[in-house]
Amino acid sequence: MNKCWRLLPILFHLLASAQQDSVPSPNMIGQHRFTLDASAGYDSNVLRNDLVTGVYNGGPLGRDVRERTLDGLGSADRAGYELGGRATYAWGDSLFGHAGWMPRFSLSYQSVMGVRFTSDVYALSFFGNAAFEDRTAQLGPGVFEQVTYQSFGLGIEGRNSGSFVELALVNGQSLNAGRIQKADLYTAPFGRYLELQLDGEYHRSDTASGGFNKGLGAAINARWQHIFQLFRSPAVFSLAVSDLGFIAWNNNSLSVKKDSTIRYEGIEVTDILDLDGLLVNRTTLQDSLGFGYSKGSFMRALPARIEARLGAGRFQKRSHFHGMQPYELSVDYRYLPGYQPHAAIARNLVFAKSMAISVGAGYGGFGDFRAMAGLMGMLGKHFLIGVQTPNAIGLFSDEANGKAIALRLEATW
Secondary structure: OHHHHHOHHHHHHHHHHHHOOOOOOOOOOOOEEEEEEEEEEEEEOOOOHHHHHHHHHOOOOOHHHHHHHHHOOOOOEEEEEEEEEEEEEEEOOEEOOEEOEEEEEEEEEEEEEEEEEOHHHHHHHHHOOHHHEOEEEEOOOEEEEEEEEEEEEEEEEEOOOOOEEEEEEEEEEEEEEEEEEEEEEEEOHHHOOEEEEEEEEEEEOOOOOOOOOOEEEEEEEEEEEEEEEEOOEEEEEEEEEEEEEEEEEOOOOEEEEEEEEEEEOOOOOOOOOOOOOOOOOHHHHHHHOOOOOEEOOEEEEOOOEEEEEEEEOOOOOOOOOOOOOOEEEEEEEEOOOOOEEEEEEEEEEEEEOOEEEEEEEEEEEOOOEEEEEEEEEEEOOOEEEEEEEOOOOOOOOOOOOOEEEEEEEEEEO
C-alpha cells in the first residue's frame, strides 16, 4: 500500500505539465467549481423527423410519411439517440501538498442507443411483407445497442489547467444489444410459410427483477489539456475520454445465439371467437421460433467517448470570455453502433461583454452535415450558462433529420 502512495508525485508531475502557461476557460477562477452538462437528442442519416415524432407520439402514420423516409434509404442506414447529464464538483487549492490541484467527484446518468440497419428492415417494419412475396428480404447485417447506466466518480482536477482524471463506479440499469451477421427472410407465395436463415446473437439485462441495479462496472474519465503558441497566438489542445470501462451484467441476464434456418408455417384459426391458448406470450413465441434464452452473466464495454479539440486565438481582455478561443476544431467518436467519427468547426463571437454566440458546422455521428448554433452568457466572472444545438435546422423542421439540444451551467466561488 505504501508503494502506491509513492506513485502520486509521479502522477502529479505528469498532469502538471498541462498547467504551464495555462489560462482558465472561460476565465472563471475560484476554490470551488460546480459544472452541470445535460444533453438530449437523436439523429439519423435517413430517418426523417416527421416519421420519428409520429412514432413517438403514437397513432397511425400516413403512407406518405413512411414513403418519404423509404425513398431516402441507402446502403449505410443508421440512427441513434443520447440522453444524459453529468454533474461535477471540485474544491480546494491543493491536494496532498501539491498546489493547483483539487479533489473532485462526479455523478452522471446516461441512456444511449445506436443502430445500423438495412433498407429491407425498414420496409418490412413499416409496410409489411406483402411486397416480398416470393422474394427474400435481407434483414442483415445489422447491429444495435441500447444501454442505460449511472456512474459515481472520484478523482483530481487542475485548478486552472482544465486537466483531470477520475475513476468511476458504474451501475448498469438496462441493456438490449444484438448483432446480426445474416438474416434472410423468404416469404412463400400466398404467404404459405416464412423461412428465415439467421446467424446472430442477442443479449439483454435481467428481466426477472424490477430493481435498479442489473450490473456493476468501472470506468475512467480524463482530460489532458496543453497551452501553446500557434502563429503567434495562444492555442489550446485537449484530449478527453469519458466512460472508458465496462459493466458486468448479473447472473440473471439473458443471451441467445442462433445460426440455423427457421421455417414458420403459420397459425390455423378454427374459431375466431375461441381465444383459449392464443399465442401472445413473448416467451412462448420466442421458444416456438427457436429463440430460447439462456441465463448467465456477461461483460460488455461501455459506450466510451473520445474527443480531441483544438482552440486558437483569444478574445480581448475586456470581455469575460477572454479565456475562450474564437476558433475551435474538434473530432470525436463514441463506441456505439452506427456512430461514425464526428468532426466539427465552430466560430465563437462576443457581441456584448458578457454574451457570446457560437456558429459552425459538423459532419458524422449518427447523421451527415449539420449546422451548429449556441448562446452563452456570464454573470460576472463566476457563473456561466450556455445552450447549444448541434443540429440547428433539425431542431425546428420536421422535414430534416434529427433534433438535439445541450445545456451547460458552471459556477465558481
